[in-house]
Amino acid sequence: MKHSSFNLNEQNLKTESRIVVALERISEAFRVLLWNESKENSLSPIQIQILIFIHFHSLEKCKVGYLADEFNMTKATISDSIRVLLAKELVTKKTDPIDTRSFSLLLTDKGKKIAKKASFFASSIEQPIEKLTEEQKTIMLNGLLKLIYDLNKSGIITIQRMCFTCSFYNAENGIHYCDLLKTKLAESEIRVDCPEYEMIT
Ligand code: SF4
Structure with a gap:
Protein backbone atom coordinates (compact mmCIF):
# COMPACT_ATOMS: atom_id res chain seq x y z
CA MET A 1 0.00 0.00 0.00
CA LYS A 2 1.18 3.54 -0.74
CA HIS A 3 2.87 5.47 2.04
CA SER A 4 0.90 8.32 3.68
CA SER A 5 2.67 11.37 5.06
CA PHE A 6 -0.10 11.59 7.66
CA ASN A 7 0.44 8.08 9.05
CA LEU A 8 2.31 8.91 12.26
CA ASN A 9 4.26 5.64 12.38
CA GLU A 10 5.58 6.13 8.87
CA GLN A 11 5.82 9.93 9.10
CA ASN A 12 8.30 9.76 11.96
CA LEU A 13 10.60 7.55 9.88
CA LYS A 14 10.64 9.81 6.81
CA THR A 15 11.98 13.38 6.65
CA GLU A 16 9.98 14.02 3.44
CA SER A 17 6.74 13.17 5.22
CA ARG A 18 7.50 15.49 8.11
CA ILE A 19 8.25 18.28 5.63
CA VAL A 20 4.89 17.67 3.92
CA VAL A 21 3.08 17.82 7.25
CA ALA A 22 5.02 20.95 8.26
CA LEU A 23 4.04 22.62 4.96
CA GLU A 24 0.43 21.70 5.62
CA ARG A 25 0.63 23.40 9.04
CA ILE A 26 2.07 26.51 7.42
CA SER A 27 -0.65 26.52 4.75
CA GLU A 28 -3.17 26.42 7.62
CA ALA A 29 -1.49 29.48 9.14
CA PHE A 30 -1.83 31.30 5.79
CA ARG A 31 -5.48 30.29 5.61
CA VAL A 32 -6.24 31.60 9.12
CA LEU A 33 -4.35 34.88 8.62
CA LEU A 34 -6.01 35.50 5.28
CA TRP A 35 -9.40 34.67 6.73
CA ASN A 36 -8.88 37.21 9.56
CA GLU A 37 -7.92 39.87 7.05
CA SER A 38 -10.97 39.06 4.89
CA LYS A 39 -13.38 39.25 7.83
CA GLU A 40 -12.06 42.67 8.79
CA ASN A 41 -12.96 43.96 5.34
CA SER A 42 -16.17 41.93 4.87
CA LEU A 43 -14.62 40.25 1.83
CA SER A 44 -13.83 36.62 1.01
CA VAL A 64 -10.00 37.24 -15.50
CA GLY A 65 -8.22 34.39 -17.33
CA TYR A 66 -4.83 35.13 -15.81
CA LEU A 67 -6.32 35.48 -12.30
CA ALA A 68 -8.13 32.16 -12.73
CA ASP A 69 -4.82 30.43 -13.58
CA GLU A 70 -2.94 32.28 -10.85
CA PHE A 71 -5.35 31.12 -8.14
CA ASN A 72 -6.22 27.73 -9.69
CA MET A 73 -9.90 28.63 -9.93
CA THR A 74 -12.45 28.66 -12.72
CA LYS A 75 -13.08 31.86 -14.67
CA ALA A 76 -16.67 31.78 -13.38
CA THR A 77 -15.52 31.82 -9.72
CA ILE A 78 -13.10 34.68 -10.38
CA SER A 79 -15.80 36.60 -12.28
CA ASP A 80 -18.16 36.25 -9.29
CA SER A 81 -15.51 37.72 -7.00
CA ILE A 82 -14.81 40.54 -9.43
CA ARG A 83 -18.52 41.38 -9.59
CA VAL A 84 -18.47 41.91 -5.81
CA LEU A 85 -15.29 44.00 -5.96
CA LEU A 86 -16.84 46.16 -8.70
CA ALA A 87 -20.08 46.57 -6.73
CA LYS A 88 -18.09 47.63 -3.66
CA GLU A 89 -16.15 50.09 -5.82
CA LEU A 90 -12.79 48.54 -4.95
CA VAL A 91 -11.83 47.92 -8.60
CA THR A 92 -12.68 49.38 -12.00
CA LYS A 93 -12.46 47.91 -15.50
CA LYS A 94 -10.07 49.13 -18.18
CA THR A 95 -11.21 47.87 -21.56
CA ASP A 96 -8.61 46.57 -24.00
CA PRO A 97 -8.68 49.00 -27.01
CA ILE A 98 -7.88 46.12 -29.43
CA ASP A 99 -10.36 43.57 -28.06
CA THR A 100 -13.27 45.43 -26.47
CA ARG A 101 -14.60 42.20 -24.87
CA SER A 102 -11.42 41.93 -22.82
CA PHE A 103 -10.62 44.09 -19.81
CA SER A 104 -8.02 44.51 -17.06
CA LEU A 105 -8.74 45.46 -13.49
CA LEU A 106 -7.48 48.54 -11.70
CA LEU A 141 14.37 29.24 -0.35
CA ASN A 142 16.11 26.81 -2.68
CA GLY A 143 14.22 23.82 -1.34
CA LEU A 144 10.91 25.63 -1.79
CA LEU A 145 11.81 26.84 -5.30
CA LYS A 146 12.67 23.29 -6.35
CA LEU A 147 9.39 22.09 -4.91
CA ILE A 148 7.42 24.78 -6.79
CA TYR A 149 9.32 23.92 -9.98
CA ASP A 150 8.39 20.22 -9.73
CA LEU A 151 4.77 20.99 -8.80
CA ASN A 152 4.58 23.27 -11.83
CA LYS A 153 6.03 20.56 -14.08
CA SER A 154 3.45 18.07 -12.84
CA GLY A 155 0.65 20.61 -13.43
CA ILE A 156 -0.34 21.10 -9.78
CA ILE A 157 0.83 24.72 -9.67
CA THR A 158 -0.36 26.37 -12.85
CA ILE A 159 1.41 29.70 -12.81
CA GLN A 160 4.71 30.70 -11.39
CA ARG A 161 7.12 33.42 -12.42
CA MET A 162 10.43 32.08 -11.11
CA CYS A 163 13.92 32.06 -12.63
CA PHE A 164 14.10 28.30 -13.23
CA THR A 165 11.40 28.40 -15.94
CA CYS A 166 12.26 31.83 -17.36
CA SER A 167 13.65 32.21 -20.89
CA PHE A 168 16.26 34.68 -19.56
CA TYR A 169 17.65 32.18 -17.03
CA ASN A 170 20.95 30.41 -17.60
CA ALA A 171 22.96 28.13 -15.38
CA GLU A 172 26.47 26.85 -15.84
CA ASN A 173 28.62 24.97 -13.34
CA GLY A 174 26.17 25.86 -10.60
CA ILE A 175 26.28 29.60 -11.41
CA HIS A 176 22.87 31.18 -12.02
CA TYR A 177 22.67 33.98 -14.58
CA CYS A 178 19.95 36.34 -15.82
CA ASP A 179 20.41 37.30 -19.49
CA LEU A 180 17.96 40.18 -19.17
CA LEU A 181 19.43 41.83 -16.09
CA LYS A 182 22.90 40.76 -17.31
CA THR A 183 23.91 39.69 -13.86
CA LYS A 184 24.84 36.61 -11.86
CA LEU A 185 22.21 35.56 -9.37
CA ALA A 186 23.32 34.25 -6.01
CA GLU A 187 21.33 31.29 -4.67
CA SER A 188 19.57 33.71 -2.32
CA GLU A 189 18.66 36.03 -5.25
CA ILE A 190 16.71 33.49 -7.35
CA ARG A 191 13.29 35.08 -7.82
CA VAL A 192 9.97 33.48 -7.07
CA ASP A 193 7.75 36.20 -8.63
CA CYS A 194 9.70 38.30 -11.10
CA PRO A 195 8.05 41.22 -12.95
CA GLU A 196 10.40 40.61 -15.92
CA TYR A 197 9.65 36.88 -16.11
CA GLU A 198 9.18 35.44 -19.59
CA MET A 199 8.04 31.86 -19.92
CA ILE A 200 10.22 29.46 -21.93
CA THR A 201 8.28 28.64 -25.10
S1 SF4 B 1 14.05 37.92 -15.86
FE1 SF4 B 1 13.53 37.56 -13.69
S2 SF4 B 1 12.78 35.44 -13.61
FE2 SF4 B 1 13.88 35.72 -15.55
S3 SF4 B 1 15.95 35.00 -15.10
FE3 SF4 B 1 15.91 37.22 -14.85
S4 SF4 B 1 15.53 37.52 -12.66
FE4 SF4 B 1 14.97 35.40 -13.13
Missing part, protein backbone atom coordinates in the same frame (compact mmCIF):
# COMPACT_ATOMS: atom_id res chain seq x y z
CA PRO A 45 -10.21 35.34 1.10
CA ILE A 46 -10.07 35.14 -2.70
CA GLN A 47 -11.36 38.71 -3.03
CA ILE A 48 -8.54 39.89 -0.73
CA GLN A 49 -6.01 37.84 -2.73
CA ILE A 50 -7.24 39.43 -5.96
CA LEU A 51 -6.87 42.95 -4.52
CA ILE A 52 -3.32 42.21 -3.32
CA PHE A 53 -2.41 40.66 -6.67
CA ILE A 54 -3.71 43.65 -8.65
CA HIS A 55 -1.84 46.02 -6.34
CA PHE A 56 1.53 44.47 -7.22
CA HIS A 57 1.21 43.20 -10.78
CA SER A 58 1.09 44.73 -14.24
CA LEU A 59 -2.14 45.50 -16.05
CA GLU A 60 -1.85 42.62 -18.55
CA LYS A 61 -1.83 40.12 -15.66
CA CYS A 62 -4.95 41.61 -14.06
CA LYS A 63 -7.42 39.87 -16.37
CA LEU A 107 -7.76 49.35 -8.02
CA THR A 108 -9.78 52.39 -6.96
CA ASP A 109 -8.40 54.56 -4.13
CA LYS A 110 -10.60 52.62 -1.70
CA GLY A 111 -9.33 49.30 -3.14
CA LYS A 112 -5.70 50.45 -2.94
CA LYS A 113 -6.09 51.29 0.74
CA ILE A 114 -7.44 47.81 1.54
CA ALA A 115 -4.89 46.04 -0.68
CA LYS A 116 -1.99 47.94 0.89
CA LYS A 117 -2.99 47.04 4.42
CA ALA A 118 -3.98 43.46 3.54
CA SER A 119 -0.65 42.83 1.80
CA PHE A 120 0.89 42.54 5.26
CA PHE A 121 -1.39 39.66 6.24
CA ALA A 122 1.53 37.18 6.24
CA SER A 123 3.92 39.34 8.32
CA SER A 124 3.69 37.03 11.30
CA ILE A 125 5.03 34.23 9.07
CA GLU A 126 7.89 36.42 7.83
CA GLN A 127 8.99 37.44 11.34
CA PRO A 128 10.24 34.01 12.50
CA ILE A 129 11.96 33.52 9.12
CA GLU A 130 13.90 36.74 9.76
CA LYS A 131 15.47 35.06 12.79
CA LEU A 132 17.14 32.39 10.64
CA THR A 133 20.72 32.77 9.47
CA GLU A 134 21.32 33.85 5.86
CA GLU A 135 22.51 30.30 5.10
CA GLN A 136 19.36 28.74 6.57
CA LYS A 137 17.17 31.16 4.59
CA THR A 138 19.01 30.33 1.33
CA ILE A 139 18.65 26.58 1.90
CA MET A 140 14.97 27.01 2.69
Whole structure:
Protein backbone atom coordinates (compact mmCIF):
# COMPACT_ATOMS: atom_id res chain seq x y z
CA MET A 1 0.00 0.00 0.00
CA LYS A 2 1.18 3.54 -0.74
CA HIS A 3 2.87 5.47 2.04
CA SER A 4 0.90 8.32 3.68
CA SER A 5 2.67 11.37 5.06
CA PHE A 6 -0.10 11.59 7.66
CA ASN A 7 0.44 8.08 9.05
CA LEU A 8 2.31 8.91 12.26
CA ASN A 9 4.26 5.64 12.38
CA GLU A 10 5.58 6.13 8.87
CA GLN A 11 5.82 9.93 9.10
CA ASN A 12 8.30 9.76 11.96
CA LEU A 13 10.60 7.55 9.88
CA LYS A 14 10.64 9.81 6.81
CA THR A 15 11.98 13.38 6.65
CA GLU A 16 9.98 14.02 3.44
CA SER A 17 6.74 13.17 5.22
CA ARG A 18 7.50 15.49 8.11
CA ILE A 19 8.25 18.28 5.63
CA VAL A 20 4.89 17.67 3.92
CA VAL A 21 3.08 17.82 7.25
CA ALA A 22 5.02 20.95 8.26
CA LEU A 23 4.04 22.62 4.96
CA GLU A 24 0.43 21.70 5.62
CA ARG A 25 0.63 23.40 9.04
CA ILE A 26 2.07 26.51 7.42
CA SER A 27 -0.65 26.52 4.75
CA GLU A 28 -3.17 26.42 7.62
CA ALA A 29 -1.49 29.48 9.14
CA PHE A 30 -1.83 31.30 5.79
CA ARG A 31 -5.48 30.29 5.61
CA VAL A 32 -6.24 31.60 9.12
CA LEU A 33 -4.35 34.88 8.62
CA LEU A 34 -6.01 35.50 5.28
CA TRP A 35 -9.40 34.67 6.73
CA ASN A 36 -8.88 37.21 9.56
CA GLU A 37 -7.92 39.87 7.05
CA SER A 38 -10.97 39.06 4.89
CA LYS A 39 -13.38 39.25 7.83
CA GLU A 40 -12.06 42.67 8.79
CA ASN A 41 -12.96 43.96 5.34
CA SER A 42 -16.17 41.93 4.87
CA LEU A 43 -14.62 40.25 1.83
CA SER A 44 -13.83 36.62 1.01
CA PRO A 45 -10.21 35.34 1.10
CA ILE A 46 -10.07 35.14 -2.70
CA GLN A 47 -11.36 38.71 -3.03
CA ILE A 48 -8.54 39.89 -0.73
CA GLN A 49 -6.01 37.84 -2.73
CA ILE A 50 -7.24 39.43 -5.96
CA LEU A 51 -6.87 42.95 -4.52
CA ILE A 52 -3.32 42.21 -3.32
CA PHE A 53 -2.41 40.66 -6.67
CA ILE A 54 -3.71 43.65 -8.65
CA HIS A 55 -1.84 46.02 -6.34
CA PHE A 56 1.53 44.47 -7.22
CA HIS A 57 1.21 43.20 -10.78
CA SER A 58 1.09 44.73 -14.24
CA LEU A 59 -2.14 45.50 -16.05
CA GLU A 60 -1.85 42.62 -18.55
CA LYS A 61 -1.83 40.12 -15.66
CA CYS A 62 -4.95 41.61 -14.06
CA LYS A 63 -7.42 39.87 -16.37
CA VAL A 64 -10.00 37.24 -15.50
CA GLY A 65 -8.22 34.39 -17.33
CA TYR A 66 -4.83 35.13 -15.81
CA LEU A 67 -6.32 35.48 -12.30
CA ALA A 68 -8.13 32.16 -12.73
CA ASP A 69 -4.82 30.43 -13.58
CA GLU A 70 -2.94 32.28 -10.85
CA PHE A 71 -5.35 31.12 -8.14
CA ASN A 72 -6.22 27.73 -9.69
CA MET A 73 -9.90 28.63 -9.93
CA THR A 74 -12.45 28.66 -12.72
CA LYS A 75 -13.08 31.86 -14.67
CA ALA A 76 -16.67 31.78 -13.38
CA THR A 77 -15.52 31.82 -9.72
CA ILE A 78 -13.10 34.68 -10.38
CA SER A 79 -15.80 36.60 -12.28
CA ASP A 80 -18.16 36.25 -9.29
CA SER A 81 -15.51 37.72 -7.00
CA ILE A 82 -14.81 40.54 -9.43
CA ARG A 83 -18.52 41.38 -9.59
CA VAL A 84 -18.47 41.91 -5.81
CA LEU A 85 -15.29 44.00 -5.96
CA LEU A 86 -16.84 46.16 -8.70
CA ALA A 87 -20.08 46.57 -6.73
CA LYS A 88 -18.09 47.63 -3.66
CA GLU A 89 -16.15 50.09 -5.82
CA LEU A 90 -12.79 48.54 -4.95
CA VAL A 91 -11.83 47.92 -8.60
CA THR A 92 -12.68 49.38 -12.00
CA LYS A 93 -12.46 47.91 -15.50
CA LYS A 94 -10.07 49.13 -18.18
CA THR A 95 -11.21 47.87 -21.56
CA ASP A 96 -8.61 46.57 -24.00
CA PRO A 97 -8.68 49.00 -27.01
CA ILE A 98 -7.88 46.12 -29.43
CA ASP A 99 -10.36 43.57 -28.06
CA THR A 100 -13.27 45.43 -26.47
CA ARG A 101 -14.60 42.20 -24.87
CA SER A 102 -11.42 41.93 -22.82
CA PHE A 103 -10.62 44.09 -19.81
CA SER A 104 -8.02 44.51 -17.06
CA LEU A 105 -8.74 45.46 -13.49
CA LEU A 106 -7.48 48.54 -11.70
CA LEU A 107 -7.76 49.35 -8.02
CA THR A 108 -9.78 52.39 -6.96
CA ASP A 109 -8.40 54.56 -4.13
CA LYS A 110 -10.60 52.62 -1.70
CA GLY A 111 -9.33 49.30 -3.14
CA LYS A 112 -5.70 50.45 -2.94
CA LYS A 113 -6.09 51.29 0.74
CA ILE A 114 -7.44 47.81 1.54
CA ALA A 115 -4.89 46.04 -0.68
CA LYS A 116 -1.99 47.94 0.89
CA LYS A 117 -2.99 47.04 4.42
CA ALA A 118 -3.98 43.46 3.54
CA SER A 119 -0.65 42.83 1.80
CA PHE A 120 0.89 42.54 5.26
CA PHE A 121 -1.39 39.66 6.24
CA ALA A 122 1.53 37.18 6.24
CA SER A 123 3.92 39.34 8.32
CA SER A 124 3.69 37.03 11.30
CA ILE A 125 5.03 34.23 9.07
CA GLU A 126 7.89 36.42 7.83
CA GLN A 127 8.99 37.44 11.34
CA PRO A 128 10.24 34.01 12.50
CA ILE A 129 11.96 33.52 9.12
CA GLU A 130 13.90 36.74 9.76
CA LYS A 131 15.47 35.06 12.79
CA LEU A 132 17.14 32.39 10.64
CA THR A 133 20.72 32.77 9.47
CA GLU A 134 21.32 33.85 5.86
CA GLU A 135 22.51 30.30 5.10
CA GLN A 136 19.36 28.74 6.57
CA LYS A 137 17.17 31.16 4.59
CA THR A 138 19.01 30.33 1.33
CA ILE A 139 18.65 26.58 1.90
CA MET A 140 14.97 27.01 2.69
CA LEU A 141 14.37 29.24 -0.35
CA ASN A 142 16.11 26.81 -2.68
CA GLY A 143 14.22 23.82 -1.34
CA LEU A 144 10.91 25.63 -1.79
CA LEU A 145 11.81 26.84 -5.30
CA LYS A 146 12.67 23.29 -6.35
CA LEU A 147 9.39 22.09 -4.91
CA ILE A 148 7.42 24.78 -6.79
CA TYR A 149 9.32 23.92 -9.98
CA ASP A 150 8.39 20.22 -9.73
CA LEU A 151 4.77 20.99 -8.80
CA ASN A 152 4.58 23.27 -11.83
CA LYS A 153 6.03 20.56 -14.08
CA SER A 154 3.45 18.07 -12.84
CA GLY A 155 0.65 20.61 -13.43
CA ILE A 156 -0.34 21.10 -9.78
CA ILE A 157 0.83 24.72 -9.67
CA THR A 158 -0.36 26.37 -12.85
CA ILE A 159 1.41 29.70 -12.81
CA GLN A 160 4.71 30.70 -11.39
CA ARG A 161 7.12 33.42 -12.42
CA MET A 162 10.43 32.08 -11.11
CA CYS A 163 13.92 32.06 -12.63
CA PHE A 164 14.10 28.30 -13.23
CA THR A 165 11.40 28.40 -15.94
CA CYS A 166 12.26 31.83 -17.36
CA SER A 167 13.65 32.21 -20.89
CA PHE A 168 16.26 34.68 -19.56
CA TYR A 169 17.65 32.18 -17.03
CA ASN A 170 20.95 30.41 -17.60
CA ALA A 171 22.96 28.13 -15.38
CA GLU A 172 26.47 26.85 -15.84
CA ASN A 173 28.62 24.97 -13.34
CA GLY A 174 26.17 25.86 -10.60
CA ILE A 175 26.28 29.60 -11.41
CA HIS A 176 22.87 31.18 -12.02
CA TYR A 177 22.67 33.98 -14.58
CA CYS A 178 19.95 36.34 -15.82
CA ASP A 179 20.41 37.30 -19.49
CA LEU A 180 17.96 40.18 -19.17
CA LEU A 181 19.43 41.83 -16.09
CA LYS A 182 22.90 40.76 -17.31
CA THR A 183 23.91 39.69 -13.86
CA LYS A 184 24.84 36.61 -11.86
CA LEU A 185 22.21 35.56 -9.37
CA ALA A 186 23.32 34.25 -6.01
CA GLU A 187 21.33 31.29 -4.67
CA SER A 188 19.57 33.71 -2.32
CA GLU A 189 18.66 36.03 -5.25
CA ILE A 190 16.71 33.49 -7.35
CA ARG A 191 13.29 35.08 -7.82
CA VAL A 192 9.97 33.48 -7.07
CA ASP A 193 7.75 36.20 -8.63
CA CYS A 194 9.70 38.30 -11.10
CA PRO A 195 8.05 41.22 -12.95
CA GLU A 196 10.40 40.61 -15.92
CA TYR A 197 9.65 36.88 -16.11
CA GLU A 198 9.18 35.44 -19.59
CA MET A 199 8.04 31.86 -19.92
CA ILE A 200 10.22 29.46 -21.93
CA THR A 201 8.28 28.64 -25.10
S1 SF4 B 1 14.05 37.92 -15.86
FE1 SF4 B 1 13.53 37.56 -13.69
S2 SF4 B 1 12.78 35.44 -13.61
FE2 SF4 B 1 13.88 35.72 -15.55
S3 SF4 B 1 15.95 35.00 -15.10
FE3 SF4 B 1 15.91 37.22 -14.85
S4 SF4 B 1 15.53 37.52 -12.66
FE4 SF4 B 1 14.97 35.40 -13.13
